[in-house]
Amino acid sequence: MKDIKIFAPATVANVSCGFDAMGFALDNLGDTMIFRKNKDRSIRINKIEGAKLPFDIYKNASGYVAKKMLVDAEANFGIDIEIYKKYKPGSGLGSSAASSSGTAFAINELLDRKYTQLELVKYAMLGEEVACGSQIADNVAAALYGGFILVRSYSPLDIISIPTPAELYVTVIHPQIMVKTLDGRNVLPKKVKLKKAIKQWANLGGLVSGLCLNDYDLIARSIEDVIAEPVRKLFIPHFDLVKESVTDCGGLAAGISGSGPSIFALSKGQEQAQKVKEAMNKVYQDKGIEYNLYVSKIGMEGVRTL
């Protein structure tokens, strides 16, 4: 194989009660990337469309992951990279994770699948560090595994694929405002009341069992974040109104995607997810803030060859 073109999905991390532990991939929203082997063993980013990102491979998530993987594999080739960003960075939809996991997947293909899926997650986490400052696994694992994932442990790294009900859809609204991941981190409490923590893990148990048991109603009841959402929602204009509009029109539940500003909502079936989109649109249409709306099935495949 001399070159490969791949799709790297947008991802929702945190998933309310699954804060810092769960994530899932979208099916139809994500970046396209092209990787071409070269003989002079250099790593070059030749094209970035759709976002302003550094071409320096030590500052670019994709470039850095490619470099690290090729060096570790003692590869006898280099890589030319083209990145086509199809949604905006800073959305809370794992933009850097798409680059990192897409690169890890593609380079592995070009290396005749030298690495395991878990190793790919570890490489992609290096890209997250370059882009966001820390080796967070939830977005990249969701992008690489597809469907819902649980980061059970970081040391050792343990990623669990959680079964995903067939009719589960997600609607996302991305208000075009800036929320830096770092700001989102800084508002989090260092300590939480034990009672609240118990509530959170009881809900996470409910969410995981709801997903495993195809119980949409249980999923809806369990998606509640008593720890991060109450402080982070303050960064997101009209969050409560959007959330209310989701359940009012029959959506299952809503929460903050990643550290925001995007808000995700789960629905049973595509038709319902469209209704949620309209409801979100109604909330935002006259507020003077630009926004994008997306509807997608949960992406069961994750990163894939095009």
Next chain:
Amino acid sequence: MKDIKIFAPATVANVSCGFDAMGFALDNLGDTMIFRKNKDRSIRINKIEGAKLPFDIYKNASGYVAKKMLVDAEANFGIDIEIYKKYKPGSGLGSSAASSSGTAFAINELLDRKYTQLELVKYAMLGEEVACGSQIADNVAAALYGGFILVRSYSPLDIISIPTPAELYVTVIHPQIMVKTLDGRNVLPKKVKLKKAIKQWANLGGLVSGLCLNDYDLIARSIEDVIAEPVRKLFIPHFDLVKESVTDCGGLAAGISGSGPSIFALSKGQEQAQKVKEAMNKVYQDKGIEYNLYVSKIGMEGVRTL
């Protein structure tokens, strides 16, 4: 129906990372109770064998639950109760929960199943309050539902049945020392580090998915309690030695049952559970502390008519 004889199982609550949220029932360890209708509409406890418990129905979990259910149902009969405790109260194996849930089940049968299962949990929780001072749901829900349960929420009460792998067995060692539930509560921190809380809920997600997916290895990896066990194990002599002995001989994992002093260990298959029993025995045999050992399948049926 004029009378009924029932079996009310012992239960393990907390289940490590499932602290204050999960529980499961044993299959072959539990109390026997007999309930006989009477015409003079009085509630009487006529016999208690195997433990020193109050006969005053307002101080006895069983008597109190019976009274409340019959008054609420405006029943035209009273009840004579006989209680045969087959394991010791104060063990951490839900002794009062067996009485409370056994009573709720039996009275409901005598009332021609007037109440739903969730209502029975609520009545049994009143018995827990009489016996332990608070309306804790995990033991009584495990006893009534059987198998593994999750108390997702108290308000409104939401009990989730978690699928249980067919070959899952539990071994329990009950060192005959006193640990009051209240003491166990008092050592718990009011606040916990967010990082620890995240670790706990990531493990709980792992445990729930391990149970749902029949993944014994995942169950083993996930049974880790970073919040209650580190402080509560100090009340239980040789806890670390027992825990080590469990995994050394091939058991899946071990933890504190309820607030102790019993230690539970899960195993795949009865043979392995017996090996764990021998390993636990070896740790305790020369320590000068009396103890009981039990091996049981996970009790899928819960409280049942004999």
